[in-house]
Each structure stands twice: as structure tokens, then as C-alpha cells.
Amino acid sequence: xxxxxxILDAFIDDHLNEQETIKVEKALRESPELQAQLxxxxxxxxxxxxxxxxxxxxxxxxxxxxxxxxxxxxxALDLDRLDYIKFHLETVGCRACKANLSDLKNAxxxxxxxxxxKKHQQFLENSKILLxxxx
Amino acid sequence: MVSLDERLLVKKIQEGDQQAWxxxxxxxxxxxxxYAQGKIKDHSTCQDLVQESFLGFLSKITNFDASRSIQSxxxxxxxxxxxxxxxxxxxxxxxxxxxxxxGNHKGNPFIDPAMGxxxxxxxxxxxxxxxxALTKCLVLLINDFIxxxxxxxxKTIELLFVNGLSNKEAATILGINNKVVASHRFFATNFIIxxxxxxxxxxxxxxxxxxxxxxx
Numbered sequence: 001x002x003x004x005x006x007i008l009d010a011f012i013d014d015h016l017n018e019q020e021t022i023k024v025e026k027a028l029r030e031s032p033e034l035q036a037q038l039x040x041x042x043x044x045x046x047x048x049x050x051x052x053x054x055x056x057x058x059x060x061x062x063x064x065x066x067x068x069x070x071x072x073x074x075x076a077l078d079l080d081r082l083d084y085i086k087f088h089l090e091t092v093g094c095r096a097c098k099a100n101l102s103d104l105k106n107a108x109x110x111x112x113x114x115x116x117x118k119k120h121q122q123f124l125e126n127s128k129i130l131l132x133x134x135x
Numbered sequence: 136m137v138s139l140d141e142r143l144l145v146k147k148i149q150e151g152d153q154q155a156w157x158x159x160x161x162x163x164x165x166x167x168x169x170y171a172q173g174k175i176k177d178h179s180t181c182q183d184l185v186q187e188s189f190l191g192f193l194s195k196i197t198n199f200d201a202s203r204s205i206q207s208x209x210x211x212x213x214x215x216x217x218x219x220x221x222x223x224x225x226x227x228x229x230x231x232x233x234x235x236x237x238g239n240h241k242g243n244p245f246i247d248p249a250m251g252x253x254x255x256x257x258x259x260x261x262x263x264x265x266x267x268a269l270t271k272c273l274v275l276l277i278n279d280f281i282x283x284x285x286x287x288x289x290k291t292i293e294l295l296f297v298n299g300l301s302n303k304e305a306a307t308i309l310g311i312n313n314k315v316v317a318s319h320r321f322f323a324t325n326f327i328i329x330x331x332x333x334x335x336x337x338x339x340x341x342x343x344x345x346x347x348x349x350x351x
Contacts, residue, residue: 006299014174014214015297052327053296055269060207062277062293084286091308092293096210099169109161111168116182120164123186124157130193134151 003027003034006053008041013057017093060096069101142201149196160189167213174217184220188212272330276323291319
């Protein structure tokens with residue numbers, strides 16, 4: 001795998017699949033030059049540089065909607081679309097869509113563990129202080 | 136495209152509606168927690184990072200642009216927080232690049248101190264114009280592929296632009312010829328450039344396109 005600028009961009013955005021991520025991390029550990037290149041990319045990004053890939057990943061432009069993911073799960077889409085979504089999940093390795101799909105499989109939106117459920121309730125209670133004041 | 140329902144939810148939260156806030160947390164918590172668990176196994180830590188991401192969102196809610204996707208915004212904040220957390224454990228080789236509670240980079244060591252406030256303002260404004268214009272063109276491109284059911288082109292462009300693969304690597308994955316990949320890349324690049332030009336932006340945004348026109 002030749003590690004290009006575009007691959008490092010995708011790595012920073014956490015948008016590589018697991019195998020690719022492992023390869024990049026290994027290469028970074030072994031190559032000070034690659035680490036320097038990564039530093040330069042982060043530097044240029046902070047200065048306002050943005051690539052097409054970065055925008056595409058950040059805005060999830062090709063991600064199917066939740067409704068489509070639900071239909072994908074039920075195989076209720078045409079074959080071309082089913083094939084594309086499979087590719088997007090497995091080959092592109094979109095973690096956001098995988099997280100969505102896994103969430104859709106879970107019928108209960110609240111955490112099952114009582115301790116986590118309590119933490120969830122406490123969070124809702126404590127966070128309301130940050131809500132804008134009603135007029 | 137952000138749904139009316141999402142815009143309404145943001146509007147209600149901006150007006151201080153606690154029920155709307157609870158609904159937003161409930162709606163996005165599961166997918167965000169699953170996303171975090173892809174990188175961090177401890178569920179409680181994941182929940183902490185997700186809750187911090189929600190707080191980052193809420194702290195900026197007054198100025199949140201309702202035309203933005205809440206999901207993309209929250210995933211963006213969370214992704215930065217995960218990277219920050221892994222760095223703190225020494226599990227990531229990414230250079231130091233800490234983020235604040237909203238997911239924005241803080242203490243940027245690369246900023247030129249000679250740059251004044253007006254330079255920054257112009258820079259931010261130009262960046263937003265470029266970002267919005269590119270987003271519009273990419274949405275047009277992707278919708279064009281989907282409308283025509285040209286999924287091979289979409290797959291090719293996604294591998295090239297999103298995963299950063301070379302023509303050869305994309306060709307191998309898709310089982311097609313290098314030349315076909317190159318032609319898809321050429322098509323997409325032209326499509327984006329032509330549609331950027333149609334937006335009639337100031338020549339200060341993407342000046343390179345107008346320089347090309349002058350040369351030809």
C-alpha cells in the first residue's frame with residue numbers, strides 16, 4: 001500500500017477501514033518522514049486547506065439515509081442500490097454508516113445497563129443548564 | 136439535505152425547549168456510542184465522550200447553522216474527541232492537535248502570529264465559500280451518478296477521493312481497467328470544475344480556474 005497524501009487525509013478523518021488503518025499506523029511508527037508529512041498535512045488543514053476528500057468525508061455526502069439503511073437491512077432496495085450500500089459499508093468502510101446500522105438493529109434507544117441508563121438521565125438533567133433561556 | 140424535522144428540532148433547542156433537547160440526545164446517542172465503540176471498548180468511556188460531544192454541540196447551539204446536518208456535526212466533534220482520548224493513552228501516532236469542547240482545534244502551534252484579525256476573517260470567509268461551493272458540486276455529482284444508476288463511477292470516485300487510493304488500487308478492487316478509472320476521475324474533476332464555474336463566485340474564490348481561462 002503506497003501511503004499518499006490522500007490516504008493520510010482519510011486516516012486523519014478516521015475514514016479508512018480497519019485493515020488500512022493498521023497499515024497506516026504501522027507505517028507511521030516506522031517512518032519519521034511519514035510522521036513529518038502527517039504533521040504538515042494537519043498544519044495546512046489548520047491554515048484552511050481543505051480537499052475534496054476531506055469535505056466528502058466530513059459531510060458524509062455519499063452516506064445512505066437512515067431510512068435507506070433500514071431498507072438495506074430488510075433487503076428492500078433495488079439490487080444496484082443494495083450492492084452500492086454494501087460496497088460503502090464494507091469496502092469504503094464507512095464507520096458512521098456502520099454505527100447507524102448497528103443502532104437501527106437495536107430496538108431500545110436507551111442503554112440497557114442500569115448504571116449507564118442512570119448516567120444518561122443525569123446527563124439530561126445536568127445539561128439543561130446550557131440550554132438557551134426561553135423568551 | 137437537512138430535513139424539516141431536523142431544522143425544527145434545532146430551532147426548538149435554540150429557543151430553550153428541553154424536550155427537544157432530550158429528543159435530540161435520544162435520537163443520536165445510540166449511533167454516536169456505536170461509532171465510539173468502534174475505537175474504544177470501554178462503554179462508560181464511550182458514553183463520556185458522546186456526552187462531551189453533545190455538550191460541545193449545545194454550547195454552540197445559538198450560532199448553529201440549521202442547514203448543516205446534525206449527524207455530521209456530532210460525528211465530527213466525536214471523532215476529534217476519540218482521537219484526543221487515544222492520544223492521551225499514547226495509542227495514536229497522530230501529532231499533538233488537541234481540540235476544545237466543541238471539537239475545534241485549540242492552541243494552534245502553526246498560526247503565523249503576524250496574521251492580523253482581518254486576515255483571519257477574510258481567510259475564514261473564503262474557506263467557507265470554498266467549502267460550501269465544493270459541497271454543492273459534490274452533491275450534484277453524487278446525485279447525478281445515483282440518478283443515472285451509474286454506481287460504478289460513484290464507487291470509483293469514492294475510492295479515489297474518499298479513501299485516497301491510486302487509480303491502480305481502485306482498478307484492482309473494482310476489477311476494471313486502469314484506463315476506465317482514469318476516465319472516471321477525469322469526468323468527476325471536469326464535472327466539479329464546470330459546476331464551480333456556474334456558481335459565479337468571486338474570482339478571489341478558486342482563482343486558479345480563472346487563471347486557466349485566461350491562459351487558453
